[in-house]
Amino acid sequence: MRLREAAVAGYGETEYHKHNQQEPLEYIASAIEKALDDADLTHEDVDGLAISSHELHSENEITLGNHLGISGRWFLGGVGGNSGSVVGLLRGATAIATGQADVVVVAAGDASTPTSNMELIDEFNADLYNYMRPYGFGGANGLFALLQRRHMHEFETTREQLGEIALTQREHAQRNPLAIFNDEQLTMEEYLTARPIVKPLHLFDCVLPCGGGGAIVLTSREHARTLDSDPVYLRGGDEYHNPNPLTPFSMRTAFQNHEIFDEKLTPEDIDAVQLYDNYPIWVAMQLEDLGFCKKGDVGKYLVDTDLSINGDLPLNTGGGQLSMGQANAGGGILHSIEAIRQLRGEGGDRQVPDCETVLTTGFGMVSYGEGLSSASVIFSNEVPQGGDAR
Amino acid sequence: MTDRPRPDIDAINRPYWESAGDGTLRLQRCPSCEHVPFPPRIRCPACFDELEWYEAPGTGTVYTYGEVFRPSQPDIFDDVPFLLTVIELDDGQRIVANLFDYATADIAIGDPVRVTFQGVDDDVALPQFELVAE
Numbered sequence: 001m002r003l004r005e006a007a008v009a010g011y012g013e014t015e016y017h018k019h020n021q022q023e024p025l026e027y028i029a030s031a032i033e034k035a036l037d038d039a040d041l042t043h044e045d046v047d048g049l050a051i052s053s054h055e056l057h058s059e060n061e062i063t064l065g066n067h068l069g070i071s072g073r074w075f076l077g078g079v080g081g082n083s084g085s086v087v088g089l090l091r092g093a094t095a096i097a098t099g100q101a102d103v104v105v106v107a108a109g110d111a112s113t114p115t116s117n118m119e120l121i122d123e124f125n126a127d128l129y130n131y132m133r134p135y136g137f138g139g140a141n142g143l144f145a146l147l148q149r150r151h152m153h154e155f156e157t158t159r160e161q162l163g164e165i166a167l168t169q170r171e172h173a174q175r176n177p178l179a180i181f182n183d184e185q186l187t188m189e190e191y192l193t194a195r196p197i198v199k200p201l202h203l204f205d206c207v208l209p210c211g212g213g214g215a216i217v218l219t220s221r222e223h224a225r226t227l228d229s230d231p232v233y234l235r236g237g238d239e240y241h242n243p244n245p246l247t248p249f250s251m252r253t254a255f256q257n258h259e260i261f262d263e264k265l266t267p268e269d270i271d272a273v274q275l276y277d278n279y280p281i282w283v284a285m286q287l288e289d290l291g292f293c294k295k296g297d298v299g300k301y302l303v304d305t306d307l308s309i310n311g312d313l314p315l316n317t318g319g320g321q322l323s324m325g326q327a328n329a330g331g332g333i334l335h336s337i338e339a340i341r342q343l344r345g346e347g348g349d350r351q352v353p354d355c356e357t358v359l360t361t362g363f364g365m366v367s368y369g370e371g372l373s374s375a376s377v378i379f380s381n382e383v384p385q386g387g388d389a390r
Numbered sequence: 391m392t393d394r395p396r397p398d399i400d401a402i403n404r405p406y407w408e409s410a411g412d413g414t415l416r417l418q419r420c421p422s423c424e425h426v427p428f429p430p431r432i433r434c435p436a437c438f439d440e441l442e443w444y445e446a447p448g449t450g451t452v453y454t455y456g457e458v459f460r461p462s463q464p465d466i467f468d469d470v471p472f473l474l475t476v477i478e479l480d481d482g483q484r485i486v487a488n489l490f491d492y493a494t495a496d497i498a499i500g501d502p503v504r505v506t507f508q509g510v511d512d513d514v515a516l517p518q519f520e521l522v523a524e
Contacts, residue, residue: 118462118463119462129397129398130397130403131397131428133397133462134395134396134516135488135516136394136458136462136463136466136467136474137474138460138462139462142462142474146454146455146456146486149456150499153454196457196459197460198460198474199456199457199459200456201456246427246436247484248428248484368486369476
């Protein structure tokens with residue numbers, strides 16, 4: 001991948017609504033409008049479009065582009081569920097490097113509710129429909145409860161350790177006016193004793209499906225430098241799909257396959273992480289598989305590591321999906337937007353000090369025993385030197 | 391629990407569901423590499439050979455479990471909480487099932503179980519599991 005020839009020219013994000021106020025298409029269009037305004041570009045400048053959404057029904061990336069007056073040679077429908085927008089960034093950057101497009105918009109959003117999300121997952125693919133739905137598995141909550149219980153068994157991980165993720169992110173959301181849980185505090189006692197959903201998952205382990213959207217504008221490095229905003233660069237990234245075709249319910253995620261670190265860039269160089277957080281256990285397993293700690297050690301790592309804004313490894317600095325709300329496919333782009341915001345120094349009272357390099361992930365396509373798709377990007381506000389890590 | 395959601399029976403999984411309806415657990419095995427996939431697959435995901443069906447022993451252990459308080463279809467699964475488990479069969483396949491007649495406090499990963507069948511309609515039954523007294 002030739003990610004380093006592209007740069008972020010702008011971003012846009014809607015408010016997240018617990019009670020949906022718009023159709024998915026409206027949320028996505030609002031986010032695209034904000035992102036183009038931020039980039040000081042218009043829809044006529046755009047010639048590439050990647051869209052991730054579960055609820056557009058008969059609309060898709062082509063017809064949505066038609067609505068918005070976006071024409072060109074490069075269009076991409078969400079690949080890999082909620083990793084789709086991060087995949088869109090990787091492939092959109094590659095499209096710019098290879099001359100397929102000059103300006104690419106990557107956008108995602110939905111208007112989901114807890115019930116609509118359950119219905120979506122019940123019928124998400126044949127394996128869920130045939131081999132989990134008849135058993136009343138409870139949607140993604142049931143799948144990740146099974147994974148968390150196994151992790152707790154194999155590695156003695158505790159709910160209290162995983163609660164560090166939920167609590168830290170809730171504190172971060174207090175500084176994010178777009179977050180649904182912006183004015184609701186959470187204590188460890190409340191986290192541990194909240195009503196059970198699928199044990200060992202309780203209420204504050206689960207994202208709130210909601211409405212909203214996000215968009216990011218990519219262009220060439222050279223073009224980005226002529227625009228108003230400070231460019232943010234793609235220093236690296238990877239995507240990997242179908243990590244464990246032979247062993248469902250493995251404790252091994254697709255992030256183990258990501259080739260994003262080398263001798264020039266290690267986890268110690270990362271100033272903040274914005275990780276796909278449908279559940280704390282999934283953040284924990286990403287920290288293991290991306291190399292921030294050893295497999296099985298994450299429980300202790302979560303207690304020993306300060307994950308707050310001014311801490312050792314600031315985590316999901318806007319509150320993440322767990323405290324902002326997850327506009328379904330929009331959950332995949334929220335983290336990239338927060339990474340870009342931090343790297344432009346626009347974090348306000350949640351700004352990470354000296355923030356130069358941020359790792360972000362997307363994840364999706366839940367199926368029998370695991371999620372099949374994953375993607376990552378490492379953003380930097382320093383011009384990356386040399387080729388990609390891989 | 392009342393009527394269960396019916397799976398879609400197709401060319402890949404027909405032997406699985408039809409044998410379950412007859413009270414036997416038939417699963418796939420690869421004649422070349424001996425891999426035993428689950429869920430049913432159209433080719434061996436390990437070596438791409440054609441798979442064959444065999445009658446599986448139907449015994450295994452609890453690999454992981456959850457207790458469902460909020461099912462996806464609350465009108466069908468109204469008797470909450472109930473147990474959702476993954477059973478690791480003796481041959482290695484991992485099958486999602488409910489455990490009947492359980493006491494949540496007593497279940498543990500590694501508990502031995504054996505297959506049983508729960509009718510959905512005239513044609514289809516779900517493989518389920520029950521604890522084996524040690």
